[in-house]
Amino acid sequence: MLKNPLLIVAIAMTIGVSVWGILDTQGLTSFAANYVEIGFRSRGWFIMLTASIMLISSITLAVSKYGNVTLGKEGEAPEFSTPSWMAMMFAAGMGVGLLFYGAAEPISHYLFINRSGIDAEKAASMALFLTNFHWGLHAWAIYGLTALVIAYFGFCRGTPQLISAPIVNVFGDRPLPRRIGWLVDLLSIYAIAIGLAGSVAMGVFQVQDGVAALFKIDMSGIRYALIIFSILFAAYMVPLTMDLSKGMALLSNIAVGIAVCLMAYMLIIGPTSFLMNGIIEAVGQYFAKAIPHGFATYTFYGQEVKGWFRDWSLNYMVWWLAWAPFVGVFIARISRGRTIREFIAGVLLAPTIFSIFWFGIFGGMAFYQGKASRIDPAIVETRINQTTFILLETLPLSTITIIATIVAAFLFIVTSVVSAAYVLSMFSEGGSQNPTVKMKLIWGVILGTLGLAMILSNSVGAVRQIIAMSAGPFVFIVLLLLVCLIKALKEDVGGTDG
Amino acid sequence: MGNLVDTLLNIGVFIFIGLMLWLLFKKDKTKDC
Numbered sequence: 001m002l003k004n005p006l007l008i009v010a011i012a013m014t015i016g017v018s019v020w021g022i023l024d025t026q027g028l029t030s031f032a033a034n035y036v037e038i039g040f041r042s043r044g045w046f047i048m049l050t051a052s053i054m055l056i057s058s059i060t061l062a063v064s065k066y067g068n069v070t071l072g073k074e075g076e077a078p079e080f081s082t083p084s085w086m087a088m089m090f091a092a093g094m095g096v097g098l099l100f101y102g103a104a105e106p107i108s109h110y111l112f113i114n115r116s117g118i119d120a121e122k123a124a125s126m127a128l129f130l131t132n133f134h135w136g137l138h139a140w141a142i143y144g145l146t147a148l149v150i151a152y153f154g155f156c157r158g159t160p161q162l163i164s165a166p167i168v169n170v171f172g173d174r175p176l177p178r179r180i181g182w183l184v185d186l187l188s189i190y191a192i193a194i195g196l197a198g199s200v201a202m203g204v205f206q207v208q209d210g211v212a213a214l215f216k217i218d219m220s221g222i223r224y225a226l227i228i229f230s231i232l233f234a235a236y237m238v239p240l241t242m243d244l245s246k247g248m249a250l251l252s253n254i255a256v257g258i259a260v261c262l263m264a265y266m267l268i269i270g271p272t273s274f275l276m277n278g279i280i281e282a283v284g285q286y287f288a289k290a291i292p293h294g295f296a297t298y299t300f301y302g303q304e305v306k307g308w309f310r311d312w313s314l315n316y317m318v319w320w321l322a323w324a325p326f327v328g329v330f331i332a333r334i335s336r337g338r339t340i341r342e343f344i345a346g347v348l349l350a351p352t353i354f355s356i357f358w359f360g361i362f363g364g365m366a367f368y369q370g371k372a373s374r375i376d377p378a379i380v381e382t383r384i385n386q387t388t389f390i391l392l393e394t395l396p397l398s399t400i401t402i403i404a405t406i407v408a409a410f411l412f413i414v415t416s417v418v419s420a421a422y423v424l425s426m427f428s429e430g431g432s433q434n435p436t437v438k439m440k441l442i443w444g445v446i447l448g449t450l451g452l453a454m455i456l457s458n459s460v461g462a463v464r465q466i467i468a469m470s471a472g473p474f475v476f477i478v479l480l481l482l483v484c485l486i487k488a489l490k491e492d493v494g495g496t497d498g
Numbered sequence: 499m500g501n502l503v504d505t506l507l508n509i510g511v512f513i514f515i516g517l518m519l520w521l522l523f524k525k526d527k528t529k530d531c
Contacts, residue, residue, distance in 0.1 A: 042504040046511050171521075476514055483522050 006182060007428040010189040014446055017194065021453025021466075028453075029462040032469040039472055040310045045297050050475050051317045052294040055141035057482055058344050061148075066489045067341030071148075072155045078337035084253070085334055086350045091252035092330045092419065093143055093323070093351060094135070095412035096203045098259065098358055099405055104387035105131045106363030107370070107380045112308055124367045125281060128359060132286045133293055134316040135355040137348055142320040142478060144347035146328030149481040151335050151343070152488065160431025161332065163188040163325050163477070166484040184480075187473045188325035189427050193443075194470035195322040196420040197450030198463045203413035204228050204455055205385045210406040213389035214399065225455050232410070233448045236417040240440040248415055255411035258404050263361050269395055270365050278367075279360035286356060315464055322471030324478060329423050362391070369394050384460060417447055 021028045040047075061067065070076055078085065109127035114120055149166050159165035164181030171177035207228050212219035239248070267275055298309040335343055366387070369375045374394045380387055392401045421443040425435030428443070454463050 038503060038507075042501075042507040043511060479514075479518055483518050486522060 004428065004430075006185055006189075010186050010193075010428070011442075011446060013186070013190050014193045014450055017466075018197075018446070018449040018453040021450075022456055025453075025457045025462075029457050029459070029465065032462070032465040035472075036465050036468045037310075039468075040314050043475070044310070044314055047314055047317050047321075047475050048294060048297055050479060051138040051142060051320075052291070054145050054478065054482070055138050055291065055294060055348075058141045058145055058148075058348060061489075062341045062344035066493055067339065067344070069152075069156070069340045069489070069493060070337065071151045071335055071340065071343060072337045076337040078335075080334055082346070084249070085338075086346060087253055087256045088249060088334055089143075089327075089331050089347065090351050090354060091256050091412065091415060093140070093327045094355070095255070095416055096199055096206065096409050098135075098355075099388060099409050099412070100202055100206050100385070101131075102358060102362030102388055103366040103391045104380050104384050105134070106359055107366050107377045107387065108384075109312070110367065111377055111380065116304075125285065128278065128282045128363050129285045129289065129293075130312070131359045131363060132282055132352075132356050133290055134313065135359065136286060136352040137290055138294055138317065139320040140348050140351050142317070142324050143327045143331060144344060145482060145485075146324040146478055147331035147335065147347065148340065148343060149485045150328050151332035152340075152485060154332060155336055156492065157488065161329055161426060161433070162431040163329075163427075163481070165431065166481055166488070170484040170487050184477055185427060187477065189424055191322045191470045191474060192326040192420055192424055192427075193447060193450055195319070195326065195467050196417060196447055197454050198467040199416055200229075200232070200413055200447065200451035201454035201457075201463050202460060203409050204232065204451070205460065206388075206409045207232075207406055209383075209385040210389055210402055210409065213386060213393065214402050214406070222456065222458060225458070226452075229448075229452060229455055232413060235410070236414045236421075237441070237444050237448075239414070239418050240421055240444045241437055248418055251411050252415045255408050255415060258408040258411075259358075262401060262404055262408070263358055265397075265401065266361050266365055266395065270361075271368055274368055275361050275364045278364040279357055282356050282360050283353075286352075311461075315468055318468045318471040318475070319464070321474035321478065322467050324474060326420055326423050329426070330419060362388070365395075366391050417444070421447060 017028070080088070106124075106127045109130045110120075110123050113123040113126050118126070146163075150161060150163070153159040153166045153169055154161050157169055159169050162181075162185055164185045167184060168177050168181045204225050208219055208225050211224075211228070296309075296313075298305050301309075331347065338346070366375065366377070369391065370377045375390055379390055383390070388405060389402055392398050392405065395401065421440045422435065424443040424447075425439040426432055428439055429435050454466060457463060457466070
């Protein structure tokens with residue numbers, strides 16, 4: 001381990017940030033906020049442009065002759081069945097965030113739009129569109145293209161499963177590409193660790209509020225968050241000692257299964273035709289406006305709208321960028337044997353359509369209950385962590401649905417941490433497919449310490465900014481990876497009909 | 499007048515975009531595979 005400088009620097013960086021966060025939470029939070037503010041103000045256009053380039057390039061690749069290229073040997077069959085492939089990538093890419101923001105995000109946008117003078121009906125429809133925009137094609141194009149690059153080079157050119165591998169492969173094993181590759185791996189490890197820790201913190205906040213809602217007790221305060229964190233820590237350290245590739249798939253399938261059941265329950269028990277009308281409208285609006293909206297930067301609006309844009313749209317895009325190395329490597333691993341066309345269609349469309357249904361049902365339900373004065377939309381401003389549970393409480397069988405949500409949140413976090421520790425250990429051991437248990441445990445502890453630092457910040461906003469800070473370089477890295485992919489495809493497939 | 503830091507950061511982005519376009523379209527002499 002001591003012979004691996006990449007690992008030493010990466011661990012030092014992540015531990016440095018955790019210690020800083022634990023000793024001086026306020027200091028780290030305000031540093032992250034300033035850094036992100038400068039980045040967003042000066043490069044907001046570039047972040048949105050990159051997300052759009054990723055989406056447009058994905059679609060172009062899928063419909064081009066390169067779409068026929070198989071990720072693996074010619075004629076090789078896919079390793080996983082299509083439904084389980086989709087479930088796994090969905091669990092990896094979205095997970096706990098969906099449970100957290102299902103109702104909270106549409107309500108937040110709704111309040112903001114409604115307060116700026118737009119009537120309630122239009123505000124609700126715009127709020128759903130914006131939420132779908134944040135979770136839809138752009139997010140999955142960022143993940144999908146990163147995954148495609150790793151998969152293409154790994155399966156067609158036999159490189160190790162590292163983010164740096166395509167760069168070294170295309171630009172030659174010379175000092176400069178090697179150094180850039182080294183830096184890219186370092187930043188990937190750092191971004192994965194920070195992104196995951198943020199997700200752990202958000203998940204802990206969610207579980208904390210769920211338990212409070214369930215037992216009708218006041219569980220606010222850092223003490224309870226720490227108790228939940230300790231249980232979670234114990235729950236993910238055990239699987240790290242075992243080879244659990246099948247077990248992890250099972251856990252993510254259970255988590256996704258619970259989420260689907262919750263969604264179906266709400267659709268059936270709630271105002272079904274109201275929700276379905278909302279979803280169909282959202283589908284139309286989304287596919288009509290998503291690509292042009294990817295270029296929206298709100299530059300001619302006032303400070304308030306610009307602030308909203310930075311806090312939501314830009315924050316989401318950098319969030320997906322921060323997660324791209326982790327989810328990319330994961331999706332690449334499960335996609336062997338698919339053609340590029342099939343891969344892009346699956347990665348872009350399936351999760352996007354699922355998200356539209358998810359937000360249409362949770363958001364639509366929240367609007368419906370808000371209209372009937374059963375919930376106060378302003379809860380998102382004071383108790384955003386509790387929004388999902390407050391909504392569930394307005395429906396029958398709330399004890400069961402709240403327990404199901406807590407279990408799903410818990411499973412999503414455990415599966416994310418275990419797979420992230422796996423990917424980080426792979427990176428730390430030079431792209432090895434079977435990292436050692438010792439390395440996985442080291443990463444388990446580091447992710448836990450970082451998660452603890454984020455929990456101590458005790459604010460979802462702070463967590464998001466710390467993640468956004470780590471994602472900064474990825475806006476450049478994903479474009480460099482795209483260039484590598486196009487060059488390699490031109491070289492391998494060339495002018496022939498691949 | 500804009501903010502100097504913003505302008506410098508943007509110039510960095512322009513250079514990056516230029517570099518990517520150059521890498522994408524330049525003719526390669528060697529092949530790896």
